[in-house]
Amino acid sequence: VSPVLARRMAALRSSAIRDLLAVTARPEVIGLAGGLPDPNLVPLQRIRDATMRALVTADALQYTETAGLLALREVIADRESAYRPCRVDVADVAVTHGSQQGLSLLAQVLVDPGATVVVEEPAYPGALQVLRAAQARIVTVPLDEDGMRVDLLADLLESGERPVFVHTVSTFHNPRGVTLSVSRRRELVALAERFGFYVVEDDPYGELYYTGRPPEPVAALSDRVIRLSSVSKILAPALRVGWMVAPREIRAAVELVKQGADLCDSRLTQQVVAELLADGPWLDEHVAGLRADYGRRADTLGAAVRREFGDTATLSPIGGGMFGWLEFHDGTDTDALLTAALGRGVAFVPGSAFAVGGGAGAGASARLCFTTNTADRLDEAVARLAAAHDC
């Protein structure tokens, strides 16, 4: 192994979650680990129909524009304009290979080695991977029930920190489940404008709300916000369609970097997504169905945790998204619990996977995904988890 390669391998850490998914693919294991939608709630028939329509000619199988098919960018621009004071132009939209690619391209465009980037803690591991690969200096701000502690971010800025951008999973945070409050959204963009950083609003979950509509995106409040989203959670992951809405000069740089990264995405899946996103009545009904189904599962998970764990552990309130955040109060080490849990046939992600440094309390917490499995399976999963905990 060459020295460069050895150094790279040491700097990069494999995603604990993706490794866990490979281990837990066995059908007898109930998976609460991955952030996976339930395949049974994917609009299979509608995607089949749209795919067949796209494949009437072979044009859908040709190379397409690096920035994405115009028809898709138009419908994304329409949707992103709905909540903003000014219309989003198609020229400000870039389609990406999932929103993860959007974040990766942004890091290539904005982050020099050693540059400071702020992330929330517990952190979205996909952001950490990108930022470590870019050799960013990662600084964390903790979350509470109202999302990022923007007051602590302000302290960092006052003390001289000058991040290139602040990354936030603003709505139904992964892994923490919380949503940035309206007042903190305003404070965050005020800080961005005052200190000259970008806010990267990573928002794949915002449409999956179960107890009331969340605040409007941070991107509604300032043009210093770079917004990332995706159809992976509302339509299907394998379409691999995400998007970025960003200031024009950043969008242009992202397109240049994407030319080198992979030339372009699939015109076929872009045509399918353009059709589905443009059919507002169908989409509204489909997403309303997801909210109803996933909302019931969130309730099931909460009730099962209360029933099985009582005062031993607490599940945070779930307002939307795909994850519940479980915290043990009895000194349980969730890394050790995972081993026992896998033996009992249930998988989850221990809090340590989301810790940047020595995140306080990470070792006593766990992320539970409630969207992949039915209510019956969720009940069984929590019973298995309790058995693993008690043995």
Add this chain to the structure above:
Amino acid sequence: VSPVLARRMAALRSSAIRDLLAVTARPEVIGLAGGLPDPNLVPLQRIRDATMRALVTADALQYTETAGLLALREVIADRESAYRPCRVDVADVAVTHGSQQGLSLLAQVLVDPGATVVVEEPAYPGALQVLRAAQARIVTVPLDEDGMRVDLLADLLESGERPVFVHTVSTFHNPRGVTLSVSRRRELVALAERFGFYVVEDDPYGELYYTGRPPEPVAALSDRVIRLSSVSKILAPALRVGWMVAPREIRAAVELVKQGADLCDSRLTQQVVAELLADGPWLDEHVAGLRADYGRRADTLGAAVRREFGDTATLSPIGGGMFGWLEFHDGTDTDALLTAALGRGVAFVPGSAFAVGGGAGAGASARLCFTTNTADRLDEAVARLAAAHDC
């Protein structure tokens, strides 16, 4: 615009080809510019059928492994084993989002800023974009009728150059059309083993041969070869399925980087490609058909250039691939010719797009893609080009 962003934009150059494609999308322009397969020769019905089979359940729409679907890696490993002395293991195969992503991930894994990388000149522009983004020090070796001048590479190495890797489009070069001879393949891997660099064999065109089968891949000769290929030219670009066969430690690092780059590719298109590549008899007949059709078009282009240009310009012999390389002998500047040609309704890529430094003769040459258009259109395109040249 921030200083970092301004610096990035200056370092990156947009692909002249992709910009040209945007300009020349008008239907009245005959496109010889893009490296586009003819949509009419894409196996549309077979891809439709395979897509419908894949979409019998929603499993094909879920997230998949970062390294690629096992069934697809198995069939790729089989195909890549056919010409090698030792079997390729599935663990040595990584599926990528087109072979362009393979190259981009490799650069992230192997190239530190300032590291030396050797490319052929005229160069594949997609390689230049990746290497500029990685801040590599790019050193060129010229091509002749037998591919890379490996003797000149040897001189560079003897004089102290120590590249991390040497990139070669070994077979039916883009843009130059030439193929690395058997003896040079042997000399290249001998140098790789002696001086400790990797050979990156970028080979999307090898199966499209029209005048006889090309030599076996360079990867057959040494395990210091990292091989990239793709189905974009033989099945369809929008499937976005490429692959890398690489030494185990590089494959592992590439997988880590890909987790951050885009998590995974589309399971749907991977299932489709796995089915099509596994059906050997069908695939052989399909590719034989492409060879026959594209081979006739290569002949048509050659005859049209002789008829229209006589001794004024020469088209290199075309043994395979998608491109003819046209060289003017009358002092024609092909950048200026492009403007006149677009006025007459024909597009091509001027040689300057493939020049790294001041590539000798680049200004008098042009890349003509003959796969996108029928023979009649190719005749018309060359007539328009001659009219533009003569006016």
